[in-house]
Amino acid sequence: MPNAVQFELIKTCARTGARAGILHTPHGDIETPIYMPVGTQAVVKAMTAEEMKGLEAQIILSNTYHLHLRPGEDLVEKAGGLHTFMAWDRPILTDSGGFQVFSLADLRKIKEEGVHFRSHLDGSARFIGPEESVAIQQKLGADIAMAFDVCSPYPCDHSTARDAMDRTHRWAERCLKSHTRPDQALFGIVQGAFDKDLRIQSVKTLRDMDFPGYGIGGLSVGEPKALMYEMLDAMQPHYAPDKPRYLMGVGTPDCLLEGVARGIDMFDCVLATRVARNGTLLTRDGRMVIKNKQYEEDFRPIDDTCDCFTCTHHSRAYIRHLFKAGEITGARLATIHNLRTLIRLMQEIRRAILEDALPEYRADFYRRYDMATAFNREEPA
Amino acid sequence: MPNAVQFELIKTCARTGARAGILHTPHGDIETPIYMPVGTQAVVKAMTAEEMKGLEAQIILSNTYHLHLRPGEDLVEKAGGLHTFMAWDRPILTDSGGFQVFSLADLRKIKEEGVHFRSHLDGSARFIGPEESVAIQQKLGADIAMAFDVCSPYPCDHSTARDAMDRTHRWAERCLKSHTRPDQALFGIVQGAFDKDLRIQSVKTLRDMDFPGYGIGGLSVGEPKALMYEMLDAMQPHYAPDKPRYLMGVGTPDCLLEGVARGIDMFDCVLATRVARNGTLLTRDGRMVIKNKQYEEDFRPIDDTCDCFTCTHHSRAYIRHLFKAGEITGARLATIHNLRTLIRLMQEIRRAILEDALPEYRADFYRRYDMATAFNREEPA
Numbered sequence: 001m002p003n004a005v006q007f008e009l010i011k012t013c014a015r016t017g018a019r020a021g022i023l024h025t026p027h028g029d030i031e032t033p034i035y036m037p038v039g040t041q042a043v044v045k046a047m048t049a050e051e052m053k054g055l056e057a058q059i060i061l062s063n064t065y066h067l068h069l070r071p072g073e074d075l076v077e078k079a080g081g082l083h084t085f086m087a088w089d090r091p092i093l094t095d096s097g098g099f100q101v102f103s104l105a106d107l108r109k110i111k112e113e114g115v116h117f118r119s120h121l122d123g124s125a126r127f128i129g130p131e132e133s134v135a136i137q138q139k140l141g142a143d144i145a146m147a148f149d150v151c152s153p154y155p156c157d158h159s160t161a162r163d164a165m166d167r168t169h170r171w172a173e174r175c176l177k178s179h180t181r182p183d184q185a186l187f188g189i190v191q192g193a194f195d196k197d198l199r200i201q202s203v204k205t206l207r208d209m210d211f212p213g214y215g216i217g218g219l220s221v222g223e224p225k226a227l228m229y230e231m232l233d234a235m236q237p238h239y240a241p242d243k244p245r246y247l248m249g250v251g252t253p254d255c256l257l258e259g260v261a262r263g264i265d266m267f268d269c270v271l272a273t274r275v276a277r278n279g280t281l282l283t284r285d286g287r288m289v290i291k292n293k294q295y296e297e298d299f300r301p302i303d304d305t306c307d308c309f310t311c312t313h314h315s316r317a318y319i320r321h322l323f324k325a326g327e328i329t330g331a332r333l334a335t336i337h338n339l340r341t342l343i344r345l346m347q348e349i350r351r352a353i354l355e356d357a358l359p360e361y362r363a364d365f366y367r368r369y370d371m372a373t374a375f376n377r378e379e380p381a
Numbered sequence: 382m383p384n385a386v387q388f389e390l391i392k393t394c395a396r397t398g399a400r401a402g403i404l405h406t407p408h409g410d411i412e413t414p415i416y417m418p419v420g421t422q423a424v425v426k427a428m429t430a431e432e433m434k435g436l437e438a439q440i441i442l443s444n445t446y447h448l449h450l451r452p453g454e455d456l457v458e459k460a461g462g463l464h465t466f467m468a469w470d471r472p473i474l475t476d477s478g479g480f481q482v483f484s485l486a487d488l489r490k491i492k493e494e495g496v497h498f499r500s501h502l503d504g505s506a507r508f509i510g511p512e513e514s515v516a517i518q519q520k521l522g523a524d525i526a527m528a529f530d531v532c533s534p535y536p537c538d539h540s541t542a543r544d545a546m547d548r549t550h551r552w553a554e555r556c557l558k559s560h561t562r563p564d565q566a567l568f569g570i571v572q573g574a575f576d577k578d579l580r581i582q583s584v585k586t587l588r589d590m591d592f593p594g595y596g597i598g599g600l601s602v603g604e605p606k607a608l609m610y611e612m613l614d615a616m617q618p619h620y621a622p623d624k625p626r627y628l629m630g631v632g633t634p635d636c637l638l639e640g641v642a643r644g645i646d647m648f649d650c651v652l653a654t655r656v657a658r659n660g661t662l663l664t665r666d667g668r669m670v671i672k673n674k675q676y677e678e679d680f681r682p683i684d685d686t687c688d689c690f691t692c693t694h695h696s697r698a699y700i701r702h703l704f705k706a707g708e709i710t711g712a713r714l715a716t717i718h719n720l721r722t723l724i725r726l727m728q729e730i731r732r733a734i735l736e737d738a739l740p741e742y743r744a745d746f747y748r749r750y751d752m753a754t755a756f757n758r759e760e761p762a
Binding site: 050075086313318333 | 430
């Protein structure tokens with residue numbers, strides 16, 4: 001059976017690990033490297049699907065855990081699948097629910113067969129194992145499904161990390177066995193916590209299983225950025241060259257750039273949309289807290305180099321007023337700007353790779369980017 | 382000085398009091414009769430100004446009371462006025478704040494000089510009189526400003542009603558005297574509670590003051606619809622024929638139609654946008670509570686005759702899911718539909734007037750419209 005998605009490598013950076021490619025999927029091509037906006041509950045918060053096209057989003061991520069609980073995969077299947085349900089005809093990736101149930105902490109129990117947990121909505125007892133996750137994702141019908149994995153915390157002792165990794169590998173085999181949908185690709189997920197040897201072992205083990213793509217899980221869970229980069233550096237020589245690599249849950253501007261330089265093709269993160277709803281705007285030099293008094297009479301756009309709807313129509317003073325007044329429209333305008341900023345950043349990074357200029361782009365990025373005000377991985381998004 | 386707005390009467394219905402006209406304003410022409418969406422805090426809740434154009438909104442209403450408290454008229458003036466501040470280049474009407482301070486109940490004291498009140502935001506002591514209201518509205522810079530009036534409650538004894546009306550007339554004179562902005566029209570406001578004689582007296586008194594237009598205030602404050610219609614019937618023969626008449630705070634579909642049939646040209650109401658955010662949708666036969674179980678697997682649009690973005694892109698089942706999941710996008714899609722429904726209704730009513738077919742349109746309206754599930758004036762919006 002040919003894979004539902006095919007990765008075409010267009011260009012490799014000679015001076016970093018960066019790559020430009022095209023991921024061919026049943027719902028169209030995705031130019032990589034790519035930032036994937038998150039539509040947890042079959043909607044990117046505060047946005048419509050049409051607006052996501054206007055931002056030039058090429059793929060949206062959605063969540064198996066959330067959609068399973070509400071509205072349920074059976075309803076989505078009846079609607080004609082997730083694309084039809086949410087009126088988005090471009091590619092979709094669903095994560096497996098592994099990370100979400102892991103995050104339930106006291107509400108879940110991880111066993112060999114899968115995860116027993118209680119719904120955060122109504123407390124009802126639930127179970128998802130590898131087969132259940134695959135079955136749900138097949139009903140949802142995204143272009144890319146993810147294997148059900150076991151995440152480990154930060155910090156993490158060696159035996160916990162190894163056990164989680166080994167179980168993740170066994171579950172990956174079970175996911176592969178139960179996955180049958182021909183128009184959907186199933187990606188494996190690399191684990192191994194913060195142990196380079198485990199990370200390399202996980203990359204190699206999954207590579208041997210020949211998935212059409214790989215998620216890098218278990219990073220960006222509270223560790224310093226430098227430690228995440230160390231893990232990425234360790235794994236980089238061992239990836240399958242012809243398969244896409246997806247760094248899960250990473251999405252600050254500097255981490256996107258550093259991830260690309262370390263051979264990553266795909267990213268997702270709720271940070272851009274979550275902080276937007278609190279009035280924090282991503283800018284080319286870091287962040288802008290729009291409620292601050294200093295913007296009260298500032299009639300300039302958020303970023304005069306930005307081409308988004310917000311920056312071409314509305315002033316900082318107006319957006320600040322909307323946030324101070326508790327208006328939904330403020331959250332919308334901020335979300336539009338933040339998403340477009342990350343999408344545009346990735347477009348620029350891709351162009352730089354194609355023009356053999358990524359190191360120069362990276363140097364220029366850090367000249368303008370204030371790491372002191374930038375988002376750190378360690379802080380809660 | 383020529384009036385900043387001019388009303389051009391295009392057609393009068395031979396069988397009802399309805400009129401079709403054009404209101405020429407500094408920011409463009411408005412086809413009447415018109416429903417004016419409400420942007421209380423310089424934004425129509427959940428919407429952008431660009432989207433309002435897409436709905437074919439011709440004029441937006443905003444609120445002196447709210448904008449005075451936040452962000453303040455001085456900031457709006459510095460931004461270049463309300464049009465520039467909110468990025469809406471079509472006509473705007475600001476109400477005077479009279480009704481809002483009246484609604485503060487225990488927080489305000491109405492005296493001959495004006496109203497002493499406490500801000501609902503921070504409890505600070507404030508004062509707005511006729512001159513202050515006009516000064517604020519001149520800084521905001523809407524195309525149409527409203528005189529500062531005294532509303533009376535429902536029910537209301539005769540002497541309270543007469544005192545409020547008399548004071549409204551004295552305040553109207555003071556507003557006229559202090560209003561100087563040449564590119565802004567000042568409308569008077571008719572009061573008189575639920576006493577036909579007072580209502581007629583108020584219409585005549587204000588008519589003699591020669592305002593370029595008239596608001597009908599103090600209706601739709603909790604009285605039965607039949608009583609409101611009775612008042613409108615009493616006033617109808619006495620309006621200046623060449624001036625627009627604006628029925629303030631009225632906006633259920635049936636009341637819009639009945640108001641037009643009684644000679645009203647302009648309407649505003651928060652009902653459409655307020656109920657939208659709770660998931661109640663205006664439909665051609667009444668209302669739809671989208672969270673109801675019956676819509677769970679209903680993949681049809683809200684209204685298959687509706688041309689709005691929501692109805693042409695999304696299903697009842699999806700919108701229900703968004704509301705059940707607490708997603709902002711649900712409120713947006715509902716707001717778009719409800720506003721477009723009222724705007725489209727008024728477009729149909731205007732066409733019917735122009736085609737000498739309003740009574741037939743009205744009969745057809747009531748054949749499809751279920752008054753039992755429709756919004757009543759008596760219930761809180």
